[in-house]
Structure formats: structure tokens, C-alpha cells
Amino acid sequence: MKIVxxxxxxxxxxxxxxxEGIDVVYTGCGKVNAAIVTSQxxxxxxxxxxxxxxxxSAGSALPKMKLYECTKFGQHDMRAEPLAARxxxxxxxxxxxGLMSPIIFGEGGYECATQDVFETRPIxxxxxxxxxxxxxxxxxxxxxxxxxxxxxxDEGDVTDWAQNHDKGIDLFLTELKKIIQSxxxxx
Numbered sequence: 001m002k003i004v005x006x007x008x009x010x011x012x013x014x015x016x017x018x019x020e021g022i023d024v025v026y027t028g029c030g031k032v033n034a035a036i037v038t039s040q041x042x043x044x045x046x047x048x049x050x051x052x053x054x055x056x057s058a059g060s061a062l063p064k065m066k067l068y069e070c071t072k073f074g075q076h077d078m079r080a081e082p083l084a085a086r087x088x089x090x091x092x093x094x095x096x097x098g099l100m101s102p103i104i105f106g107e108g109g110y111e112c113a114t115q116d117v118f119e120t121r122p123i124x125x126x127x128x129x130x131x132x133x134x135x136x137x138x139x140x141x142x143x144x145x146x147x148x149x150x151x152x153x154d155e156g157d158v159t160d161w162a163q164n165h166d167k168g169i170d171l172f173l174t175e176l177k178k179i180i181q182s183x184x185x186x187x
Contacts, residue, residue: 001183002050005176006038008131011166012056012151017173019180027131030116031075034131038138047143053179054136055172057165058112058129058150061122065164067171068127070148071109073136074102076128077117096141103136105146112136112150120156127152149175 004023007013015024025041027034042052062068074087084092087101102111113119113126114133122128127150139146151168154160 002045003176003179003183004041004045004050004052006034006041006052006054006131006135008034008056009165013166013169013172017169019173019176022176022180027135030130031114031134032116034134035138038135042138042142042144047145051145051147051179051183052135052139053176054132054146054148055168055176056129056131056150057153057161057168058127059119059122059154059156059161060127060150060152061124061155062110062127062152064152064155064160065167067149067151067168067175069109069175070112070127070132070150071106072102072104072111073133073148074111074113075115075133076113076126077115096137099137099140101133103133103140105136105140105148109148110150112148118156118158118161122156128156147179 006025006027008027008029018024027037110127112132113128119128132148149172153164
């Protein structure tokens with residue numbers, strides 16, 4: 001099983017910190033950049049042989065300086081009422097049947113509220129980022145397994161983000177090691 005890791009910025013996880021054999025792909029910030037880069041990369045690999053993992057910093061009202069696994073993904077800045085319900089893309093069902101928001105990969109995790117807005121007033125229970133929904137949607141559309149981990153660096157304060165966005169690397173690498181071990185036992 002091949003593991004490919006999508007991260008927005010190299011400062012969140014430098015490639016030299018990642019174990020050998022795992023591809024690291026930097027998407028840049030935002031939903032559009034993440035969708036483009038993810039689609040381009042995944043077009044050349046087999047979904048049955050590839051696990052996609054996303055890691056990055058995020059804001060939340062949840063305790064910061066902790067790592068959270070996200071299993072639900074919503075597009076929280078999509079507001080096209082009355083054409084579609086809040087967080088739904090109008091007419092998406094015509095192009096992507098079954099891919100309505102939130103996109104779900106498993107149970108028990110947190111909901112990642114993806115938006116192209118730096119959230120300054122996070123709502124309890126959500127983890128805010130700028131890429132995960134796009135990566136999850138591409139994975140769901142093309143049949144890739146997907147795991148997502150977000151390090152809560154701030155509670156909506158850009159200064160906190162700047163100081164803390166790279167502090168979750170070791171927490172994530174511990175989770176990544178568990179993923180690698182679980183696939184080596186089942187492969």
C-alpha cells in the first residue's frame with residue numbers, strides 16, 4: 001500500500017521529517033489549490049493501492065496544541081441559499097451524485113469545516129482549515145481511502161497560528177507511524 005501525504009505548507013511538515021517511502025505533496029493554501037494538486041497527483045495512482053493522508057494546522061474552539069482526527073468534511077464558506085442548503089454547492093448532485101456535504105470517511109472523528117476564510121470566531125465542535133474538504137471530495141469521487149489529522153494551533157488568532165502552526169509535527173508523526181504499521185501488517 002502506497003501512502004501519499006498532502007500538506008498545505010512545507011513549514012507545517014518539512015519533507016525531511018517524513019519517513020522514507022511516503023510521498024509528500026504540498027498543495028498550497030485554499031480549496032482550489034488543494035483540489036488542483038490532489039486531482040493532478042491522484043490521476044496517476046491506483047485507488048486500490050493508495051491511502052491518502054492529509055495533515056495540517058487548524059483553528060478551533062477545541063483545546064489547542066493537540067492533534068485531532070477528522071472524519072467528516074464540510075465546505076463551510078459555501079452559502080448559496082436559496083439555490084442549495086448552507087454548505088452545499090448548488091447543482092452538485094448533477095455532477096457528483098452522492099457527494100453532498102459533509103463528506104464522511106469513518107466514524108468517531110471531528111468535523112473539519114473547510115473554508116477560504118481564516119476563522120476568527122470558531123464554533124464549538126468544529127476544526128477549521130482551508131484544504132481538507134477538497135482533498136476529501138477528490139478522494140471520495142475517485143475511491144481513495146482517506147485519513148485526516150489536524151493540529152489545532154490557534155483559536156482564531158493569526159499570531160497564534162504563526163507561532164504554533166509547526167508545533168504538531170511530532171504528534172502527527174506518531175499517528176503516521178501507527179498508520180504505516182497497520183498497513184504493513186495487513187498488506
